[in-house]
Amino acid sequence: MKILFLAPLSPKTGNHTTAERIRSHIEAAGHTCELRDAADFQTPAQVTNLVSRNPPFDAALAIHLYKAGRFLLDMAAPFGVIFGGTDINEDMKVEQKRVVMEQVLLKARFAVAFTDKLKEEAELFLLSQSSKIYVQPQGIQTEAAEQFCWTEFLKSSGVSSQRGDELRVFLLVCGLRRVKDPLYLVEVFSEWHCEDPLNVLVIIGPKIDPALTVEVEAVTQRTAGVFLAQERSQQELHAAVKRCFAVVNSSVSEGMSAAILEAMDLGVPVLARDIPGNAAVVQHEFTGLLYSTPQEFVHQSQRLLSDQALRERVVRNGKLYVEEHHSLKQERETYQQLVDSLL
Template sequence: MKVLLASPNFHQPRGNTVTVQRIANGLKNLAVETEIISTTEEASWTSFPQADLIHGFHAYHFYKFMEKLDKKPDPYMVTITGTDLNHDLFDPQKRKDVFASLHGAQAIHVFDDKAKTVITNELPEIKDKIFTIAQGNSDFPDQNPHIQKEENTILFVLPAGIRRIKDVPAAIHSLQRLHIKYPNIRLWLVGPIIEYDEGDDVKELISEHQEWVSYIGQVPHAKMGSIYQQADVVLNTSYSEGQSSAIIEAMSYGIPVLVSNNAGNRSLVSHKKTGFVYDTQNEFLDYSEQIINNNKIKQGIGQQAKQYIATNHSSTYESEAFLAIYNQILKK
């Protein structure tokens, strides 16, 4: 069997890229041949490369790419990611294309049951072809860190590409208040600049707080393990998420996570059980202090998070579940 994985912005270090590459690696272990193409970069595609099945990621981008082709794929399935679920599905200018993408798919994959409910409320007629498969976890090799945490510091890490939806400035503004009380706090921002205007704003903030905020930039995904191993807290400040690979990875290391209250984060983090979910800046500061000052809370939540990921986000299960769906589609 050969499966073509079609992802937006695949050659940029984004969450979709991590997800698609992990899925490809898992399918390879099951003797499935895969090929990955990007659906958003300039290319003179007139048809998909030969494959038994096309698996598109991000319903809107995938559909707009298909519109440019001389020959439409048959069969295909679609994975709903973050932006298409939380924004494009309800955008008057994109909604029709998202609907068409989903109607034409033989199967639709979502990361959690709440996402399935959202789609079913909009398109009840496609309920029976929606499948829930949680994101799998990535394994990282043991590596010496290429950057070292300062001794006797409390390290917050925000792994995110810099774009508006990730709300990176919120982390700096919030921790700025905490830094007054705890001057040994440090913040690492890890990820590429994707939106340059937002990048300029973040760089300006960093320059104002360079004694405790560091922009690490893009780190190859295979080396992220060395970042997580040094973190005391991992943050997600996004306005909306699908299901963050970085949060899954951090939790698998037993690191307390502090995340904004959006649907994707709530699908991963149970408040005060496997991490902290905040709504306001004051809550962010309160939960940060609990992690800083209470080792029992920090260790307990970290261990529960680690166990939760091991139980619910197996990459092996993820690959096997996709293969079962592929086989079901091809039998039809």
């Protein structure tokens, strides 16, 4: 079967990584899967023309009901959709987008939500299509680069590496866009750093929003204890995660943060902002720590510093959680079965 796969594909984002992984699952089952960036299309007619070319596509798949799914509405071929966090957390609030998302969900053969919470929200705010919404958490597989120099990483990020082994590096992994709120902790973290210079915050991720990138660059240059690192390959990023003290999430909204799950899989504690998408995967004091304000972030970080038993518990349970609930094998089987249903 020849399948068109539409998704928002900004480089080195969670969507891109997820789409590539799902494509590999589909192709492993013997299908041909062509991944295209939804941003390359302006109208459903363009996708309809693409699908009907010889040889035509037999079916389609899309990540994000609004950003990508809307382009499949005029297509005769069957399709399935995968919810993105933005669908439920942001696009649902805009009536015009919500109506389009309902149309996409009605026409889709199936829809996939990463968590039970996302499925519940979809059922609550969209026309009830409960029977066609499946829950399949993201499959996680981490691989750290073998050739990685932590000291060089710190130096290139602007961090003085003279006491590199003593530093407690909090790594905020996120694309630079508003929904990730990368500056949320900066002021309070800097105050904490001034009290204890061994605590530093390094922000790392692709520069997606140009205006926000300029702002983040300016703020980090003038703020003590907070640094902006150049984005790295996934293997290098995983190597950096393994060396850091904790991975931080400060997003306003999340579907399912791969950075959080990857940190858990790599045996690193997670400090995540207490929002529904994060609370769905981080159980406070069991698989990680949640915070609701910058001040609470510092408090939870201090607990992680002083309570070794707490640190060991969240690391152990976080890794077990990923192994039990985010199996790559289970994800592969689910998508292969769902794609077969498009025949």
